[in-house]
Amino acid sequence: MPKQSLLGLFEKADPAADAMDSFNEAGFKLGSFDVLTGTPYPEGAFGEHVPQHRLFRFPAFGAIIGFTLAIFLTAGTQIAYPLVTGGKPILSIFAMLIIMYEMTMLSGVLATVVGIIFESRLPNLDPGVYDKRITEGMIGVVITLDDDSRKKDAEDILKKSGAFEVKYS
Amino acid sequence: MIKNPTVEMTDEKHLPQANVPFDQIAKDLVRTTTHGGKTIRRVSIILGVLSIVGIVALIVKLITQRDDSTQWGYVAALVSFLLTVGGGAPMVAIAPVLAKANWVRPITRISAIFSLTGIATLIMTIPLLVVLPPLVVDGTRRRSIWFEGPNFSPHVWDYIGILGLIITGLALFYTAAIPDFAVMRDHTTGWRKRVGRILSRGWIGSNSQWRTLRMRIGMFGTFYFLILIFVHFLFSSDFAMGIVPGWRDAIFPMYHSITSLQGGLAAVIASLWFIRRYFKLEKYIHIDQFWSLSRLLFATTLLWIYFFYSAFIVFWYGRGGADKAWIDLLVRGSKEGIGPMGWVFIFAGIFIFIAPWWWLIWNSVRRSINGPIIAASLILIGIMLDRVRIFVTAWSVPTEHIHDKYLMIIPQTSLPSGLDIMIIIGGICIGLLPILVISRVIPVVSIWEMQQFNLLSKPVKYMKTHGVLVAKPD
Numbered sequence: 001m002p003k004q005s006l007l008g009l010f011e012k013a014d015p016a017a018d019a020m021d022s023f024n025e026a027g028f029k030l031g032s033f034d035v036l037t038g039t040p041y042p043e044g045a046f047g048e049h050v051p052q053h054r055l056f057r058f059p060a061f062g063a064i065i066g067f068t069l070a071i072f073l074t075a076g077t078q079i080a081y082p083l084v085t086g087g088k089p090i091l092s093i094f095a096m097l098i099i100m101y102e103m104t105m106l107s108g109v110l111a112t113v114v115g116i117i118f119e120s121r122l123p124n125l126d127p128g129v130y131d132k133r134i135t136e137g138m139i140g141v142v143i144t145l146d147d148d149s150r151k152k153d154a155e156d157i158l159k160k161s162g163a164f165e166v167k168y169s
Numbered sequence: 170m171i172k173n174p175t176v177e178m179t180d181e182k183h184l185p186q187a188n189v190p191f192d193q194i195a196k197d198l199v200r201t202t203t204h205g206g207k208t209i210r211r212v213s214i215i216l217g218v219l220s221i222v223g224i225v226a227l228i229v230k231l232i233t234q235r236d237d238s239t240q241w242g243y244v245a246a247l248v249s250f251l252l253t254v255g256g257g258a259p260m261v262a263i264a265p266v267l268a269k270a271n272w273v274r275p276i277t278r279i280s281a282i283f284s285l286t287g288i289a290t291l292i293m294t295i296p297l298l299v300v301l302p303p304l305v306v307d308g309t310r311r312r313s314i315w316f317e318g319p320n321f322s323p324h325v326w327d328y329i330g331i332l333g334l335i336i337t338g339l340a341l342f343y344t345a346a347i348p349d350f351a352v353m354r355d356h357t358t359g360w361r362k363r364v365g366r367i368l369s370r371g372w373i374g375s376n377s378q379w380r381t382l383r384m385r386i387g388m389f390g391t392f393y394f395l396i397l398i399f400v401h402f403l404f405s406s407d408f409a410m411g412i413v414p415g416w417r418d419a420i421f422p423m424y425h426s427i428t429s430l431q432g433g434l435a436a437v438i439a440s441l442w443f444i445r446r447y448f449k450l451e452k453y454i455h456i457d458q459f460w461s462l463s464r465l466l467f468a469t470t471l472l473w474i475y476f477f478y479s480a481f482i483v484f485w486y487g488r489g490g491a492d493k494a495w496i497d498l499l500v501r502g503s504k505e506g507i508g509p510m511g512w513v514f515i516f517a518g519i520f521i522f523i524a525p526w527w528w529l530i531w532n533s534v535r536r537s538i539n540g541p542i543i544a545a546s547l548i549l550i551g552i553m554l555d556r557v558r559i560f561v562t563a564w565s566v567p568t569e570h571i572h573d574k575y576l577m578i579i580p581q582t583s584l585p586s587g588l589d590i591m592i593i594i595g596g597i598c599i600g601l602l603p604i605l606v607i608s609r610v611i612p613v614v615s616i617w618e619m620q621q622f623n624l625l626s627k628p629v630k631y632m633k634t635h636g637v638l639v640a641k642p643d
Contacts (some may be wrong), residue, residue, distance in 0.1 A: 039620035095316040105258040106333045132355035137191025
């Protein structure tokens with residue numbers, strides 16, 4: 001049985017938050033229901049489940065890799081071609097700093113771009129049930145069900161909470 | 170008669186920005202992508218032709234004057250101008266966004282769009298790298314930030330740095346534009362809908378999508394700031410200071426960076442004023458944006474004189490051979506009296522500092538819509554003159570003298586040739602063209618930011634005056 005999504009459309013934010021609460025109280029799995037909005041509401045405004053993310057790890061790992069490579073590059077070339085300049089040590093940190101900074105930054109940026117591709121779930125090839133009125137200010141509450149057994153319950157919750165329309169995938 | 174201050178506060182300038190319904194915001198702003206189609210098409214064609222002329226002139230110059238670096242000062246000035254203004258503009262919105270300022274929301278898109286000028290910077294930098302002398306000339310290594318680095322270190326690392334800045338700027342712009350591409354997908358037809366569908370990449374506005382969007386904007390904004398300052402350090406060191414013998418100045422890279430923030434602010438104010446009038450966006454771009462930006466512009470204008478004077482006083486008081494040569498080359502433009510570049514310096518100072526300082530010092534000017542644009546226009550002209558003063562004089566030093574202890578002979582002022590003028594006009598057009606084109610694809614004011622502006626702020630009556638109640642929940 002393929003998964004099925006229901007989308008309830010609300011004119012106001014408060015009833016949509018009530019629908020989210022009702023899904024939670026009715027025992028629907030956390031993460032199976034979500035709110036769709038055209039603008040970012042403050043985090044937790046709908047009492048929604050806040051999923052874990054690993055986005056901060058990507059720039060951190062990228063920066064560490066870039067920094068390490070820069071140390072290898074600068075130290076390696078200076079050790080391979082040891083030229084004493086102005087009585088300074090062969091491995092002079094200030095001479096290496098520019099390349100270390102640049103490689104750290106660039107690798108951090110590139111890793112962030114890669115991280116976004118993974119963490120943003122974009123491109124979203126199967127967006128499921130959606131309504132373009134969401135980008136006009138309507139609030140959508142979407143629930144994804146594994147089977148038909150609780151479809152009626154979900155629909156009732158959406159309607160009782162004040163959804164003026166319910167759509168199915 | 171003593172005026173009642175509460176009565177004064179209710180004048181038009183203090184009336185809060187009215188809330189606009191969400192669907193109206195989407196309709197109004199989507200409409201800007203089709204507004205003035207014929208005029209914008211005509212202007213785009215003109216910019217396109219001038220851009221091609223500029224590129225052809227650049228190629229001709231590269232073929233005919235490749236061996237004479239002294240002829241490339243105006244191209245270097247142009248690249249510096251593009252990097253200063255186009256690179257600094259995205260920064261205008263980043264700091265207030267990170268500080269969760271509400272007034273900045275209507276300007277985030279237009280400031281991020283300036284990262285597209287990076288395309289012009291990248292194109293114009295290529296021939297400059299070809300003519301930039303290597304670190305070792307005639308067996309002698311010149312003083313630079315690269316110490317004993319490989320001969321073409323500035324060429325490689327500077328270009329990678331500029332590329333990194335542009336990638337980060339474009340990533341910042343695109344990231345923040347995804348929800349609006351979804352609006353274009355949902356509310357337009359034809360090619361705009363197709364472009365919106367491709368670039369929105371399945372955006373539906375789920376909770377996790379908004380969360381990651383916020384984080385991405387924060388991350389790219391921080392990266393952008395860190396790379397911008399670094400690129401200014403590299404560019405000013407390698408393309409100006411490093412090719413003038415005896416010019417050692419720890420403040421100059423910072424001076425170059427601070428004028429970038431000033432230039433960025435000026436460019437954003439000018440474009441904001443233009444789009445407000447042209448696209449009739451009075452409902453969305455209010456006096457508050459101009460007021461806030463003009464205060465920042467005033468602050469950076471004062472910083473210009475602070476940084477210039479801090480550098481100048483060291484050379485003036487030092488009085489060594491290298492110090493005198495610096496003043497003769499970059500301030501007076503001549504060993505005796507005031508040379509042509511000395512006059513350029515004087516006019517640059519008037520346009521960047523004296524005139525805008527005197528203009529912006531008045532509260533009534535800063536608290537207006539038409540006041541800041543005058544200061545912004547003066548500053549943009551002044552920055553171009555200042556870049557000419559710095560880079561044309563720096564590049565006028567012949568290659569055989571760049572590893573001397575200091576400059577013994579002040580070179581003749583290099584005047585712009587026909588090719589230089591075509592390159593400068595073409596380069597600025599290449600910078601402007603993508604901005605104009607993108608205004609046909611996506612609104613120049615962010616739809617979702619404006620909707621959030623309305624979501625989080627509410628005009629309220631407070632005793633006998635008005636105010637805006639702003640929620641700052643996260």
